Amino acid sequence: MVLAAPESCETLIIGAGMSGLAAGIRLAQYDHDVVVLDRHSLWGGLNSFYKKAGKPFDVGLHALTNFVPKGTRGRPLTRILRQLRIPYEALQLGQQWGSESAFPDVKLAFSNDFELLRSEVATKFPAEIDGFDRLSRYLADYPDLPSGGELVMARPRLREYLRDERLIDLLLLPILYYGSPTPDDIEWSSFVVLWKSLYEEGFAKPRGGVRTILSLLRNRYRELGGRLCMNQGVAAILHRAGRAVGVRLDDGREIRCERILSSAGFVETMALCGSEWEERFPAQTHAGRMTFVECISVLDRPVTDLGHDQTITFFNTSERLAYRPPAAPYDTASGVICCPDHYEDQDEGCGPALRLTLRAHPEAWFEMTPEQYAAQKEAAWRDGHAAILPFAPDIRPHTTFVDTFTPRTIAHFTGHTFGVVYGSPQKHPEGLTPLSQLFLCGTDQGFLGIVGAMLSGIAMANRHALGAASPA
Template identity: 45%
Template sequence: MNSSTHYDVVIIGAGMSGLAAGIRLAHFGKQVCVFERHNAIGGLNSFYSQQGRKFDVGLHALTNFVRPGVKGTPLTKLLRQLRISRDEFQLSEQKRSRVAFGPNGETSLTFTNDFEVFESEVAAAFPTQIDGFRQLVALIRTYDDVGLDAQPESARAVVRRHVTDPLLEDMLFCPVMYYGSAQEHDMEFGQFVIMFKALFLEGFARPFDGVRVILRVLADKYRASGGERRMKCGITRIVNDGTRASALELDTGEVITADHIISSIGAPETERLIVSPTDTPAARLPVGALSFVETITILDRQPAALGWGDDTIVFFNDSARFDYAAATDQVDPRSGVICFPNNFAYEDGRELPEGVFRCTCLANYTAWSALPADDYLAAKAQWYETIQRSARRFLPTVSDADLTGAAIATDMFTPRTVEKFTGHFGGAIYGSPLKHRQGRTNLSNVYLCGTDQGFLGIIGAMLSGISMANYHVLRG
């Protein structure tokens, strides 16, 4: 495709939100181009190849899953707006997931894609809290979590009006925070609602071949709609007069122009394109403090064959209180997420050809970023063992010898990996703690979509791109 020097809309970043915005705009005849500095699409939800295997990054599960025929949900809105049939995503539901708290998971709440299971678990484990829990759920069901004018409010404060047991409070916050919060200790209530609905009221699903199925659908829709994509070509500066963008400088030195610019790379990252690093503005947008490490172990058998059953995802915490904050050491192994991609109910009884055991924990970007190469590799090896040993306390016992005998490949990513391949400052997976619901920047024709606009999760990211395209470009 021939490259133009002027576009109706330029989109910075080929993540899911940027691609969704591009599809929506191209459907309405806009000349649109997505610029991506790396050689792969997907951003925070992508995949890589190593020794012939495909490793997903980001995607444990697609949240907001609902079954066919359920209307008025984020998934159905997304499919309609992007003109995607649900069969194209090839989604299979989770089997079951758990929230497990205590030194060895003594208090556990199981949940599935049927909310009644979770509600009954709460009633059994916290009988004095169930009425307040049901009141909280009723509030969540009616709350307008996608409104662009919502006023921020502490989620902890709202939840405590209904739930008085600190253990139950923390067990509700752990999954929601691990899967979307850029804020330490607390989160904005609208974001809590988004994630509570996505995880508990709707649910988890996954394509058999993982995130690349979703990315392939998005890329094909974008191409078929007439959108242009320029890979390995990032934006170095947004030229502006202080009120409006007039041009964009590319990594190649080329200068292009656009009527509108939608940035999916994050608010602080976009600010640095608008303001030269040599300038000293009165205030910089805050960079997120939260990043993660993840270990990935490939097994020669299904996890169930090791005795790990049908758990799809396990959120765990071993301490008296759940401490969602940047790790003080390189890693905080006290809490985390275990994911078994094998344990989705794939159609026709299909099984992934190899077992996959993924463990995610909070990390400290600064502690990883400056390590010399040899120390970095040594730290990865040390923490790989520590993370896995911590996570395994919340699963049926498997001996070290059995797990070592079953493991045929391993890998691990760190905050340094996240920053290198996504461009997110500080390796902050969920971006800045300051969200911009209307997607506005200090330039009238530059807008944000994705993580720092404030819609969370994979479906939320795509809806963010759609909403910003609709709100700022198409409605005019």
């Protein structure tokens, strides 16, 4: 049921992605008068779903990170479920079979058992194992919260523990691909969060894919009386004397509110506040530039029949790690190969499939004619699948259907400048903006990925709307 937006509310949330829905649930639990608005007809934002040629696809789901078994206390996944009052079983999680970080001459396997990664390092980099152990002990005790202020990068910190740059590259490759807005490195506290999410905890997938998570969130929010208004974009944030007081919708109607939580991104949110703020935080200097092309190939047989049983392969074809916006529309020097049904007790709704993610130019895709756009998508699929042959089987003769999305698709469905996935390199861990009563949640607050976005929504709702009313 699509709801019309009301004339006023207590808290207005921009965006029905993972962070906005989680924030909405948290507030509705306390009988808060909350409205979630989204410009699109489908919820989920960067992690939504669609149908093409009669087949159901998830937009981006490779993996739910932060897997922990039922009953584990105090970890991000179980904290989220507890705060949203969603039973663990409802996610129907299947664990990954196993993943790898792969360079041409050396690979590190990892799984949901940290010991596998440790033993790989001990075997392949014996001189580094003491440093690796010191690093993992240090990280296990490090707080898993994003921090603000001056950017401290991960590489120089890692060099305090590890001497072999190739090992540093191997460890960074999955982490950068799953959360870095910064070329070739990542801010230290985000590194710590992702180390725990990927290596200490690991990957799982809900049966039914992203729809399962989104249905749980949407149903929970509605059961609690929260209002979800789709197809209702925010054209402007209204403010008076430095304080946000409401929004104007695309159709001209206005909604007054006491506070706004925006998951649109920092630069995008400030642009909604008017040209003065847009000029103070221009996209060219303040937005991130890391974005991707993803080709989803539906196959005539399971990938295991072609001899490949990895869940996710993070690959790099050159000797040193390549993670930066490419000069061309796409770059095949590194990327991610994901087999979405290589999880325990899971299958992919569209049939056997392989997803290939490549880095993309943040502007080139927006400037193409329809013919150039179609040709570049085809070329990305062709060149990408040739480049991954050292790491994955040749799926080209077995491909029955391909769908490719680009930065242009991401920007169209989420409003993120340049179609960036991990937002701006400058995070705002307190969720504050220059305007009072206007707060951020989601990617630019600092938590990344599906679990991170939900954590962010909960944390920002607790801090800025519920205050002391919310139990920890």
